[in-house]
Amino acid sequence: MSRAVVDAKEFSHAMSKVSKILKKCAIPILEEVCLRIQNGRCTLTATDLETWLTAEFPASGDDMFFAFRKTKDILRACSHFAGELTMEFSETQSGSKKAGRVLLRCERRGAEFEVYDGADYPMNSSMYFLRAKRRTIALFENMYCF
Numbered sequence: 001m002s003r004a005v006v007d008a009k010e011f012s013h014a015m016s017k018v019s020k021i022l023k024k025c026a027i028p029i030l031e032e033v034c035l036r037i038q039n040g041r042c043t044l045t046a047t048d049l050e051t052w053l054t055a056e057f058p059a060s061g062d063d064m065f066f067a068f069r070k071t072k073d074i075l076r077a078c079s080h081f082a083g084e085l086t087m088e089f090s091e092t093q094s095g096s097k098k099a100g101r102v103l104l105r106c107e108r109r110g111a112e113f114e115v116y117d118g119a120d121y122p123m124n125s126s127m128y129f130l131r132a133k134r135r136t137i138a139l140f141e142n143m144y145c146f
Contacts, residue, residue: 002089004037004061008081008106011042014055015078018046019071021053033074034067034121037087047122064089065118066100074104074113081106089115 018033025031025048034045042059045052066089068074078085081104088103098117103110 002062002064004042004059004064004087004089006037006042006057006059006085006087008078008083008085010057011085012075012078012081014042014044014057015071015075018044018053018055019075021046021048021051022071023048029067029116029120030122031071032067032069032116032121033071034065034118034123036063036065036118037061038063038065045121045123049122061087062089066102066115067118067121068102069114069116074111077104077111080109083107 015033022031022033030048032046036043036045037059040059041056044055047053064087083106086103086105088105089100090102091098091100093099098119100115100117101112102115103112
């Protein structure tokens with residue numbers, strides 16, 4: 001289990017800002033915000049694959065990397081938090097799929113949410129299009145012309 005601490009108001013403000021780009025999508029993970037805590041910084045990212053919004057602010061604790069599920073529910077919960085927000089992330093594995101749960105706690109308030117594996121989130125457009133290009137090439141290599 002990984003544990004990190006951020007300022008609740010900074011977290012809520014950053015989530016509100018980056019989530020403005022989110023909209024209904026055929027790819028469910030693109031309706032969510034990705035969180036990475038690394039080197040004492042928390043980075044929140046949202047994308048529609050054309051536009052990328054990122055917010056960064058201080059964090060302390062363990063590194064973690066995941067994409068939220070139900071970002072709108074998390075935004076609602078964050079509106080009730082003030083002070084230090086503790087995140088406890090535990091990874092689970094179901095078959096070949098990685099996922100997890102994150103517990104957000106602030107004083108006596110808390111909420112637990114399921115999360116996607118951060119590796120499933122497209123981190124920049126060039127990486128996404130490179131993967132798509134590889135899939136397209138593989139698809140055409142398997143086609144036959146008559």
